[in-house]
Amino acid sequence: MISTRDMNVPATGNGEAPPVPSDAAFNSLGIAKAPADTRVVVAMSGGVDSSVTAAVLVEQGYEVIGITLQLYDYGGGRARPGACCAGEDVYDARQVAERLSIPHYVLDYQSRFRAEVIDDFADAYLRGETPIPCIRCNQTVKFRDLLATARDLGAEVLATGHYVRREIGPAGPELHRAADPARDQSYFLFTTTKAQLDPLRFPLGAMASKSATRDLAQRFGLAVAEKPDSQDICFVPDGDYAAVIDKLRPDAVLPGDIVDLGGAVLGRHDGISRYTIGQRRGLGVGGGDALYVVRLEPESRRVVVGPRAALARTRVALYGVNWLGEGDLPKAGFACAVKLRSAQEPVAAVLHGGPEGTAEVVLEEPEHGVAPGQACVFYDGTRVMGGGWIRGAD
Template sequence: MASRGRVLVAMSGGVDSSVTAYLLKSQGYECAGATMRLACTRRLDEEGARTCCSLSDIEDAAATAARLGIPHRVIDLRPVFEREVVEKFVRTYRAGATPNPCIDCNRYLKFGALLDHALEEGFDYIATGHYARVECARGAWELRRGADAAKDQSYVLYSLTQERLAHVLLPLGGLGKEADVRRIAREQGLSSAEKPDSQGICFVGDDDFASFIERRDGRSLPEGDVLDRDGRVIGRHRGALRYTIGQRKGLGVAAAHPLYVTALDVEANTVTLGGVEDLMAGSLVAHDWIWSAPAARCEELMAAAGEDGAPVAAKIRYHQPDQEARMSLVDARAGAAGGVRIDFTRPQRGIAPGQAVVVYEGDTVLGGGCVTAVGGGR
C-alpha cells in the first residue's frame, strides 16, 4: 500500500500521542515519532506531581515508538521554550496578568518550531494527540471542536492559521478518551494505556507560580496592602503575584460576606478585594489576534457585522460553556496584530488581562487573542 504521506508524530509518552501514532500508522501513513526536550528533565519520581516533559516521558515515548516499529527522535527545543513560553509566562505574571503557557507552547513549540522542523525534514504533516478536528470545507481548512465535549481542546489551538492547518493531523478529534483512546491502547498493549493525564504547568510542577518566580529572581516578593473597593487598607499581603483575579480562598481578611480578588496593581503592590458583583464585566478587548478560519470567511463576517458586531460564541476559559457575544474590530489593524472587541449578552465573571478569548461559529474556531482590557459593556 502506498504511503498516504510522511508524518512526524509529537510523542509525549502519554496515551493520547501513543494512540495517535498507532492510528496513523494503521491508516497507511509513514510515521516517525518526535519528543521535544523542553525545560523539565527530572524524572517523575523526583517531581512529585504528574507533569509532562520529564526524562521518564522521553523514555516512554521512545519505548512506544519501538513497539510500533517507527523511528523516534528527541529534538532539543529548550532555548525556544525558555524564550517563548517560560520568559513570557514570568513577564506576564510580573505584570499582574494571567498567562496561559499551554497556548504559547502549542503556538511556538508544537505547531511552531516542531512543525517547521518537520517540514524542513521533508515530512508532509505533524500530528498530535489533541482532541480537536481539522477538516477541509469549501476549499479551506477549518479547526473544529473535538467530538468529546469533555475533552475538546480547540480552545488552546486557536493560533493554528490556514497555513499551519494544512500540515496538521489530529486523529483523536472524533474519539472519546476513556471509551475509545484508552481502549485502543489496552488492545494494542501500549504501556501508556493506564498512564494518568499530565496535571499543571510542566515547568512549575507544584503550581506555586509565585514561588517559582521568587526562585527565578532569587528574592522574595514584597509585602503590600490589601484594599477594599473604596481603596481603604483592610489587610496585608505577602506579594501581589500570589493572587489571581477571582480568587476567594487564602485572602487572610475576615469579612461578613464572601470577598474576591477584583484587581491587582503590581506597580503600587496592592491587592483589591470586593464582592462577586465587582468581578462581572460585559465586554473585553483582545489583541495579538489570530484568525484560524479562512480569511475570506472572517472578512465576510466582519463586513456584515454592522455597528452591533458579528454574532459569535466566545470562551474566556478552557472548559467554559459557550457564551453568546458580538465581535467587532476596535482599530484599523485587521489581521494578526489587530484588536477585537467582544461584547457579551450576559456579563462574565472574572475576566482578566492575559487570558485568551476564543470565538466560534458553531463548531468552527474563528480565531482568538489575548485579553488586554476589560470593560462593562457598550
C-alpha cells in the same frame, strides 16, 4: 487556580478508532497519496494521547516518525508522573516508538521553551496577568518550530494527540471542537494559523472519549495505557506556580496591600503573582460578605478586592488576535460565542475587529472573573473562528 487543570476531566465512552474517510483519491489524512508514501511526524509527549495517535497512524500504514521535544529538565531524576516532556516522558515516548517500530528523535527545545514560554509565564504573572503557557507552547515551539522541522524532514503532515477536529470546509481547513466536549482542547489551540492548519492533523479529535483512547492504547499494547493524565502545567510541579515564579524571579515577587474598592487597606499579601482575577479563597481577609480579587495593580503592588458584583464585565479588549474564519477579521460586528477561560461553556457575544490584531468582544450577559492574560476564543457552533489574548475588560 490554573486554567489548564480543567483540561483533563474523566470521560466515558466506547473504544473505537477514529473513522477513516472513504474517498479513494485521498488517504485518511486527506493527502492524495498511499499511506505508505505519506510521511507523518507525530509529536510524541510520552503520554497516552500522542502515543495512541502514533499507533493509529502506524496501523493505517503511514510512514510515521515520532519526535519528542525535551522542553525542560529539572535534573536529579525527579519522577513526575502525569507531566509531559521531562525525562520520564522522553523515555516513555521512546518505548512507545520502539514498540511501534518507528524512528524516534528527541529535540532539545529547552532554551527556546525557557525563552518563549517559561519566562513569558513568570513575567505575565508579575504584570498581574493570568497566563496560559500551554497556548504559548503550542503557538511557538510546537506549531511554529516543530512544524518547520517536520517540513524540513519532508513530512506532509504533523499529527498531535490534541482533542480537536480539523474539518475541510468550503474555503479550506477549519478547526472544530472535539467530538467529546469534555475533552475539547480547542481553547488551547486558538493561535493556530490558517497556514499551520493546513499540514496539521488531530486524529483523536473524533474520539468518543478519553476512555476510548485508553482502550485503543490497551489494544495496541502500549505501556502508557494506564499512565495518568497530565494535570498541571508541565513545568510547574504539584501545581505550585507561585513557587516556580519565586524561583524564576526571586527579586520580583514583593509583598503589598490588599485593599477594598475604596482603597482601604484590608490586609497584606506576599506578591500579586499569587492572585488571579475572580479568586475568592486564600485572601486572608475574613469576615463580612465574600470578597473576590477584582483587580491587580502591579505598579502599586495592590490586590484590589470587592463583592462579586464588582467583577461583572461586558466589554473585553483583545490583542494578538488570530482569525480563522474566511477573509479578514470582521470589523462590523460578528455574532459568535466566546470562551473567556478554558473550563467555561461558550457564551453569546459580538466581535468587533480593530487595528493591528486587536479586537473588542461585547458580551451579551456580564461575565465574572475575566482575567488579563487568559484567552478569549471565538466559536460559531463547533467551529473555532479564532481568538485573542485578553488585555483587559470593562
